Amino acid sequence: MLSLSTEVNPRIDKPHNLRLQAVISLFRKDLLLELRQQHALYGVMLYVLSTVFVLYLTLDQPVAETWNALFWVMQLFVCINAVAKSFLQESRGRMLYFHTIAGPAEFVIAKVLYNLLLMAGMNMLTLLLFIAFMGDPTDSFWLFAGISCLGAFGLSLIFTMLAAIASKAMQQASLMAILGFPVIMPQLLLLMRLSKLAFSETFAAGADLGIVWLLLALDASVILLTLILFPFLWKD
Amino acid sequence: MRKSWWKILCVALLAYAVIGGILLPVPEIPQLQETIRNLYYHVCMWFAMMILFTTSVVYSIKYLRTLDISYDLRARSFAAVGLVMGLLGYGTGAIWAAYTWADPNNPAYASFGSIAREPKLIGAAMAILVYFAYFILRDSVTDMDRRARVSAVYNIFAYAMLFPSIWIVPRLLPSLHPGQEGNPALNFNDIDARMRMVFYPAVIGWTLLGAWIATLKIRLDILREKKWSNA
Numbered sequence: 001m002l003s004l005s006t007e008v009n010p011r012i013d014k015p016h017n018l019r020l021q022a023v024i025s026l027f028r029k030d031l032l033l034e035l036r037q038q039h040a041l042y043g044v045m046l047y048v049l050s051t052v053f054v055l056y057l058t059l060d061q062p063v064a065e066t067w068n069a070l071f072w073v074m075q076l077f078v079c080i081n082a083v084a085k086s087f088l089q090e091s092r093g094r095m096l097y098f099h100t101i102a103g104p105a106e107f108v109i110a111k112v113l114y115n116l117l118l119m120a121g122m123n124m125l126t127l128l129l130f131i132a133f134m135g136d137p138t139d140s141f142w143l144f145a146g147i148s149c150l151g152a153f154g155l156s157l158i159f160t161m162l163a164a165i166a167s168k169a170m171q172q173a174s175l176m177a178i179l180g181f182p183v184i185m186p187q188l189l190l191l192m193r194l195s196k197l198a199f200s201e202t203f204a205a206g207a208d209l210g211i212v213w214l215l216l217a218l219d220a221s222v223i224l225l226t227l228i229l230f231p232f233l234w235k236d
Numbered sequence: 237m238r239k240s241w242w243k244i245l246c247v248a249l250l251a252y253a254v255i256g257g258i259l260l261p262v263p264e265i266p267q268l269q270e271t272i273r274n275l276y277y278h279v280c281m282w283f284a285m286m287i288l289f290t291t292s293v294v295y296s297i298k299y300l301r302t303l304d305i306s307y308d309l310r311a312r313s314f315a316a317v318g319l320v321m322g323l324l325g326y327g328t329g330a331i332w333a334a335y336t337w338a339d340p341n342n343p344a345y346a347s348f349g350s351i352a353r354e355p356k357l358i359g360a361a362m363a364i365l366v367y368f369a370y371f372i373l374r375d376s377v378t379d380m381d382r383r384a385r386v387s388a389v390y391n392i393f394a395y396a397m398l399f400p401s402i403w404i405v406p407r408l409l410p411s412l413h414p415g416q417e418g419n420p421a422l423n424f425n426d427i428d429a430r431m432r433m434v435f436y437p438a439v440i441g442w443t444l445l446g447a448w449i450a451t452l453k454i455r456l457d458i459l460r461e462k463k464w465s466n467a
Contacts, residue, residue: 161393168386169376178372182365183394185358186401218400225396229389232300 018109022102026110030086034118040089044082048126051077056133064137064199071130072192075151076184078122083115083159084176087167104234105227108164112226115156123152137199144198151191154215157222158184164226164233190215242444249441253280256434263430274332276434280442281325282360288318288446289363293395296388306458308384311391312374313453315367317446322364329357359402366394 034041055070062070090098098107127148131141138144162180166172194211197203257276292314299307333351351357373390377383 158397165373165386165390165393168382169373170378175373175376178369179390179394182362182369183397183401185362186397186404189405214404221396221400225393229393232385232389 018103018105022106023110023113026098026102026107027113030110030114031117033089040085044078044122045125047081048074048078048122049129052126052129052133059134061135067130067134067137068192068195068199070134071126071148072151072188072195074126074130075123075148075155076188078126079119079152079155079159080173080176080180082118082122083156083163084166084173086111086115086160087163088172090167099234104231107234108160108226108230111164112157112160112223115160116153119152119156120149123148139200140198144195147191147195147198150212150215151187151195154187154191154219154222155184157219157226158187161222161226161230164230168233187215187218190218243448246441246444246448249437250445253434253438253441257438260434261430271332271335272431274328275431276438278325278328278332279435280438281321281328283439284443284446285318285321285325285363287443288314288321288450289367289395291447291450292318293391296391299384299388300392303381303385305380305384305461306454308388309457309461310450310454311388313450313457314447315370315391316453317450319364319367319371321442321446322360322367325360326364355405358405362401363398366398370394 051074055074059066059070124145127145159176159180162176162183163172166176166179169175190211194208194215197208253276257273262270262272292311295307295311295314298304299311337351370387370391374383374387377386
């Protein structure tokens with residue numbers, strides 16, 4: 001344990017091969033913890049439910065454009081709440097233990113995968129609740145579900161990195177929102193534009209696929225940056 | 237003298253930009269008239285801001301490579317001066333917009349809602365918000381080394397995310413702002429030759445002034461750091 005804390009410069013780390021086994025076990029650990037300590041998961045679900053209910057009481061059946069905007073803002077807040085705890089729940093002692101068994105890349109990949117799964121689930125829940133309470137203005141449900149999944153992936157990727165940054169500072173949850181909003185804006189604008197496909201708005205030929213590729217390229221660059229930058233947050 | 241040539245250059249260029257900016261002839265455009273001279277201040281502020289933010293990110297990368305705390309102080313000072321330049325860019329832009337874009341039938345502030353939706357303004361607002369968040373992040377970490385590391389990581393991450401957004405957002409939204417297809421003022425044909433004579437020296441002058449202020453701040457910070465570590 002002591003020898004670990006003396007290693008200050010992350011560059012000293014040998015670039016060791018990524019062990020898939022470690023990624024899988026860390027991922028399983030997160031999943032098992034979630035299933036055993038269910039209060040956190042139910043907490044986020046209840047957050048989704050009560051927010052949709054408040055929206056329903058204040059607006060009941062909004063027009064398509066409002067529905068779309070509300071859905072994505074909702075998605076943003078759900079993502080902050082769901083992803084924030086991924087680094088918050090790790091105590092100091094537990095982090096020290098992870099240092100001894102895994103490298104930074106393995107740890108962060110497991111977190112990213114877990115958050116992707118979590119956000120995919122929360123995304124479907126939000127979508128179903130939205131349609132149940134506030135009507136279904138989409139022309140093609142499955143198209144919108146697919147776009148919202150793409151959006152949920154992008155959001156959870158960015159917020160995983162921001163949660164890692166915020167976990168090193170005080171008042172993490174509110175800090176995550178401050179750090180994240182300016183960074184997430186372009187993705188959100190692209191997603192809102194793209195989801196108009198599901199409201200049968202016509203696009204210039206190829207423009208819709210262009211946006212999808214742009215979003216995927218953004219996601220890829222976020223993954224790359226996370227892999228490069230996370231090792232510097234790992235050593236303390 | 238060898239070290240201070242760029243400060244002399246800075247003063248000379250700014251003197252030229254201010255005097256020449258007010259006196260030299262400008263093209264006559266009916267919508268703009270004499271407000272066109274604001275180009276020498278408004279656009280230069282944005283240029284200086286982007287250059288200073290870029291310098292800040294370069295120092296953040298250097299910090300992560302060497303873990304030398306003085307690089308962190310440099311990154312912070314350049315970001316701070318960049319932020320001031322950004323706010324000045326907003327101020328000069330607001331004055332300009334009040335005379336050109338704002339609806340003359342209403343008070344100028346009533347047009348704010350529609351002007352703030354401008355893609356260029358959104359891009360600038362995002363850059364400024366990112367660096368405000370950077371300073372709040374810095375202040376919320378107490379340990380010095382950890383603060384330096386965490387803020388350097390955020391600086392690099394946010395800057396890398398900012399660039400695609402400045403490139404994407406203008407292509408999604410309609411705009412009144414000049415330079416719709418890409419980056420205004422980088423295109424040589426955008427600006428009249430007479431204005432270029434003042435504009436480019438002004439950009440260099442304001443950027444040098446920003447760098448000068450930043451180096452003064454850095455020297456002060458390093459002295460303060462030494463004093464505390466010796467005490």
